[in-house]
Amino acid sequence: MNPVFKNPLCCTLDARQMAIGFAALSHPARIEILRHLSTSSSCCCSDVVGRLDLAQSTVSQHLKILVEAGLVRYAADGKRSRYAVNGEALTVLAGAVSELVETCCPAGDH
Template identity: 65%
Template sequence: MNVDLASPDSAPPCGDRVAVAAKLAALSHPARIEILLHLAGSEACCCKDVVQRLDLAQSTVSQHLKVLVDAGLVRLTPERPRSRYEVDREALAALSGAVSGLLLSCCAGPHSGPAR
């Protein structure tokens, strides 16, 4: 998901658009944003740590963590007795670049070139 931010055609290519949309969809819930912010502020933590921080049911936090893991924004490391979760900073940086490229492309206005 590398995007050339200097190019007016810097929107993500079609294949990447699906991946970008899936990652943005994973961030479309306020609880998942809070979970991501909590994880970003720590090395790695277990579901119980997130539950205590957000005052949500364990099952709810587990479901939200699964969405973030499935989207590739959070990494899961199975450990005994508890699995650990951590932010995938590279994935977030790539998403940030793709969104920036998309916004730059939209702000650049109409241009002639092949549709992607």
């Protein structure tokens, strides 16, 4: 599956793309994973497992969902996999949310 946010700076998100981003962020563990990843330039799955009270297989599955959505970048590093936040993708998703709020709740309505 191609990440939704593979080239986030050159696209406007449609409803499907926004929903994929929201779904990727819909689990508390994935939000905590993003927070942990944001503390370094990249880290491996075992670094995340050490921070969260979750099994390695569970963390791997959550990372897979974040990577498939394009919110996290993946790179092979020898026998390990390195993960990093895709800040551009999160910025685009945040902008889409802001635009949605402005559209649904015109100034003065919120």
